[in-house]
Amino acid sequence: MERIYDDALNEEIYINSYSNGLKAFVIKKKNFSKAFAGFATKYGSVDGKFVHPKTKEVVEVPDGIAHFLEHKLFEEEEGNVFDRFAKFGAMANAFTSFKETVYYFISTQNFYENFEILLDFVQNPYFTDQNVEKEKGIIGQEIRMYQDNPNWRVYFNLLNALYVNNPVKIDIAGTLESIQKITKEDLYLCYNTFYHPSNMIIVVCGDVDPQKVFDTIERMEKTREYQSLIERIYPDEPENVNQKKIETSLSVAMPIFYIGFKDNQNDLPPYEMIMKDIQTQIVAETLFGKSTDFYEMLYKEGLINQNFGFEYNCEPEYSFFMIGGESKDPEEVYRRIIEHVEDVKKKGINREEFERAKKVVLGNHLRKFDNPEKISVEFIYSYFKGVNIFEYVKEIASVSFEMCEKRLREFFDENTSCISVVWPADKKNSVME
Template identity: 85%
Template structure:
């Protein structure tokens, strides 16, 4: 067991590595009444094509299978896992993203009993032809529900406009057609490949005994042998966007929109990816933050409201920036944003604004350390990217004015931008 204490952040973390490749982390939070535990695999919706680590054969499975697996793991031969957690007073859940699947619980009591349940059910899949067929109907209903969700629709329409080939453009749950192709054998194949300890981590955050946590993992881990790394296969993605504008009509009162910028600077070493992310966050705050003159002007003109915000998704294989919200004139907002970016490119970034934005970004990151769930999930995301979240926070202060200027030019290219709009049904 390794102990690391961060003198700057005053955070204490314990790390344990196991021969089968599993790594476990305990972020010690003294005097916290609540505790979080997550069991995560580096396996998400984009991982539908890969080289099998034992046979070396290329395998391609139906879209949506990672999300399908997440659903099915909660079902047991004698019922479902939620009942077991409820008995010990824990709130349990899971989520599938583009790159990872995370199973977790939060509790204020009976931590070790709940932790045992987490370690147990994630390692014991129970798939039958009958329960797989039944789940197809449930997930199909979920997909239809999301198709009618304007925020979900505007988001995935944006990804369809940004990306030509990459599977990030495909709904995490898959499609109505793809889930019908999923079989029990497909689920076991993907489970045995991606739910191997060498592709997983355990993260615990709270006032718990690290040694006891690590001993429980050692005792309960079923797979003992190491597995070589899984090689994912992604299609070659061109730099260009797929389409400039996409719109749809749903039952809403006010149009909603996202404007996207496709980032073509990817496949970077971890440190460079950290700095790219930091510079983008600072730059976004300078350009579009709620304290900027630009935001204030659009707000006064009635072009945006409090829903206006931005997000940067930074992964080793793909990255994109998006900004949006509600507006009665989304195309006009798009036009104004492009004009604003060009204006800032011409006159340059203000140094005082740069320093202010750094403080805002730093404050936003530090606040995550007071929220067990946010901190733990951010830790998982960062770890699977090869990034240390504690180093990320400390590197914000080293962000340079010149690099931020260069980032403005490299990311915000009008030719690599597009807009997705959901309009009210007339």
């Protein structure tokens, strides 16, 4: 067991490695009443094409299979895993993202009993032809529900506008057609490939005994033969956006929109990924933060409301920035954002705004450490990118004004931008599906 103490954050983390390739981390939080435990695999919706680690053959599976697999792991021969967690007072759940699948629970009592349940069910899949067929109907309903969800729709429409080939544009749950192709054999193939301990980590955060956590894992870990690194195959992606505008109509009171900027500086070493991420967040805060004159102006004009916000998604295979919310005139907001970016490029970033933005980004990062769930999930995201989340404070401090000026000019470009809008259903204009 290795212990690392971070003086700047006053945080301690314990690390243990296992013979089967699994790694476990305990973020010790003294006097916290709530504890989080997550069992995560570096496997998400974009990993539909890969080289089989044993046969070395290229395998391509149906879209949505990572999410389907997440659903099925909660089903056991004797019943449902949620019932086991409920018995010990834990809230359990899971999520599939583009790059990860995470199974977790949060509890204020019976931590080790719940921890054993987590370790048990994630390592013991139970798939049958019958329960796979049954799940297709359940997930099909979920896909239909999300298709009618305006926030989900505007988001994935934006990704379809940004990307030509990258699978990040495909709905995490897949499509009604793709899930019908999923078989029990597909699920076991993907489970045995991506749920190998060498491709997984366990993260615990709370006032727990690290040694007891690590001993529990060692007692319950499954022996697996060595597996080489998984080679994932992604299609080539051009630098241009797929389309400049994508629109649809749904039952909303006010138009919902996202404006996206496609980032073509990808496949960087971990340190450069950290710096690119931080610089983009700082630049965005100087441009669009709630304390800026630009935000105030749009707000006073009634072009945006309190739901206006932005985020940056930074991965080795794709990165994109998105900004949006609700507006009576999304196209005018888009025009004003592009105009504002070009104006700041000419005049330069205000130094006082830069210093303020650095403090905001630092504060946003530090607040995560007060929430066991947020810091654990952030830790998982960062770890799978080869990045140490505890390094962020030091790296935020090291970001210079000149770095952000350079990032502004390199990244925020009208030519790699697009807009997605969901209009109210009674909008008279014709829209593109």
